[in-house]
Amino acid sequence: MRNLRYRWQTGMTAWVLHRLTGLALVLYITMHVWVVSTLQKGSGAFEATMDFVGAPIFRFLEVGLFFCVIYHALNGIRLIAIDFFGATEKHVALFYILMAIGMVAWALGGYTMINHGLHDMVFDQGFGAMFRSLFPH
């Protein structure tokens, strides 16, 4: 471990975040498959589990999970762009463009997840209602 050298430039920071979000997602997917496996025991067992993981603390943590998913997916797209589409020299600009997109997606998605709102906002009442719903009322 003493030979490790972290250089906090864009590329390495992106790599460290990719690994940390990846390991968080590994822990989550393990719990997720286990929780969903209660489907095997029928509706009573499954819905009791869903009630438990529907608690506010888990709803809150889901927004953090959503960050990990968005970051890992967008930075993964960047890695593919570097590996296959010659984006190496543009990798820093690409990082910031994707992060800007990601933060907007996270803010909108996270807000929606907390408020259970997108169903009403987009699919029932159109985009006007969506923008109004972005603000607490």
Place this chain on the structure above:
Amino acid sequence: MNLKQFGTGSGGSTAWIWQRITGLVLVVTLFLHYLFLHFINHGNVLYSEVSSRLVMPVWKTIDVVFLTAVVYHAIQGVIMSIHDYIHEPMWRTVLVGFTWFAGIVLWITGVITVATF
């Protein structure tokens, strides 16, 4: 005793390309997963909703592909981390072996869940 190289001795290019393929599969399937489970439907997930999807062969197929991609991607991601930080050959072999074992157990658990319906 020469314990420098364990396993197949491959350079890792197979794992590299599959990590990219499964990654792309996950971008698409995770987008759909979030769309259906968080954004179109909301409130608690109901047994009746899930079971009405999972009786359909097309959803069974999508979910098994999704599960396979995520388990493979997770196993390879963990193995990459092990290779970066664990240099002692014996520990490396034990941890990589455990990662495959745990991943396969997780995959079987998920497949049994899908096969319930």
